[in-house]
Amino acid sequence: MSAPDLLVVRGLVAGYGAAPVLQAIDLTVTAGTIAAVVGANGAGKTTLLRALSGMIRPAAGQVLLAGEELRGTPVEQLVRRGMAHVPEGRGVISELTVDENLRLGGLWRRDRADAARALDEVYQLFEPLARRRRHLGHQLSGGERQMLALGRALVGRPRLLLLDEPSLGLAPRVVARTMALLRQLRDSTGLTVLLVEQNVRSALAVADQGVVMSLGRVVIAAPAVQLRDDVDLRHAYLGF
Numbered sequence: 087m088s089a090p091d092l093l094v095v096r097g098l099v100a101g102y103g104a105a106p107v108l109q110a111i112d113l114t115v116t117a118g119t120i121a122a123v124v125g126a127n128g129a130g131k132t133t134l135l136r137a138l139s140g141m142i143r144p145a146a147g148q149v150l151l152a153g154e155e156l157r158g159t160p161v162e163q164l165v166r167r168g169m170a171h172v173p174e175g176r177g178v179i180s181e182l183t184v185d186e187n188l189r190l191g192g193l194w195r196r197d198r199a200d201a202a203r204a205l206d207e208v209y210q211l212f213e214p215l216a217r218r219r220r221h222l223g224h225q226l227s228g229g230e231r232q233m234l235a236l237g238r239a240l241v242g243r244p245r246l247l248l249l250d251e252p253s254l255g256l257a258p259r260v261v262a263r264t265m266a267l268l269r270q271l272r273d274s275t276g277l278t279v280l281l282v283e284q285n286v287r288s289a290l291a292v293a294d295q296g297v298v299m300s301l302g303r304v305v306i307a308a309p310a311v312q313l314r315d316d317v318d319l320r321h322a323y324l325g326f
């Protein structure tokens with residue numbers, strides 16, 4: 087039996103003012119897979135994540151998480167229902183320690199014992215964070231802040247992780263490590279990831295599905311391997 091679709095988006099229209107940025111987005115992400123959303127600057131990738139996580143209110147369309155409608159759900163409810171959004175720029179709180187930042191990710195959880203277990207797991211996964219528990223957010227490197235933002239999301243044990251440009255400003259070595267970690271989480275925990283990336287090659291290398299956006303629309307959604315290996319598709323949609 088094939089895996090169910092965790093995220094289904096139909097006809098999603100959203101933007102910032104009168105003129106919508108997203109023009110009827112359709113998208114499906116299978117549970118336990120990584121989908122990479124790529125496309126030129128201004129294509130609407132960040133706006134898509136914001137509309138999915140309730141940071142902006144969609145004007146039309148459907149967003150289903152495991153078959154349940156999410157549109158109109160308050161942000162804190164979305165987190166309880168399994169969605170975590172790590173925005174571009176990462177949102178680490180500079181004045182709090184690593185440990186305090188991570189604990190924020192599990193504050194809302196009623197199952198305190200499991201929140202503590204999830205925190206331990208994040209420390210095992212990100213060894214540099216374990217060594218810097220008492221460091222303040224602003225004392226961390228870019229790569230460590232990225233780990234912290236990701237770790238904080240994972241403490242909430244999301245089903246769906248929305249990740250905006252995790253590679254931004256990071257050294258290639260750190261980017262490779264982050265991508266490998268996403269794959270490891272997918273394989274070991276069945277995490278589903280919607281990954282927005284400018285770094286098309288890295289994103290398609292880790293993803294199961296590639297989604298190319300242009301001018302607020304999905305122009306093609308295909309197996310990542312096909313977008314990676316088919317020269318005609320690459321030329322037509324990715325320009326390399």
Ligand code: ATP
Nearest residue numbers: 102103107125126127128129130131132133134284
């Ligand atoms: P980038 O990689 O440059 O972030 P993107 O594909 O993520 O590109 P978006 O950031 O979603 O694109 O931007 C899509 C469009 O929405 C652009 O035309 C942008 O100018 C506009 N836009 C983005 N944020 C805002 C905002 N806060 N207010 C008004 N317009 C915005």
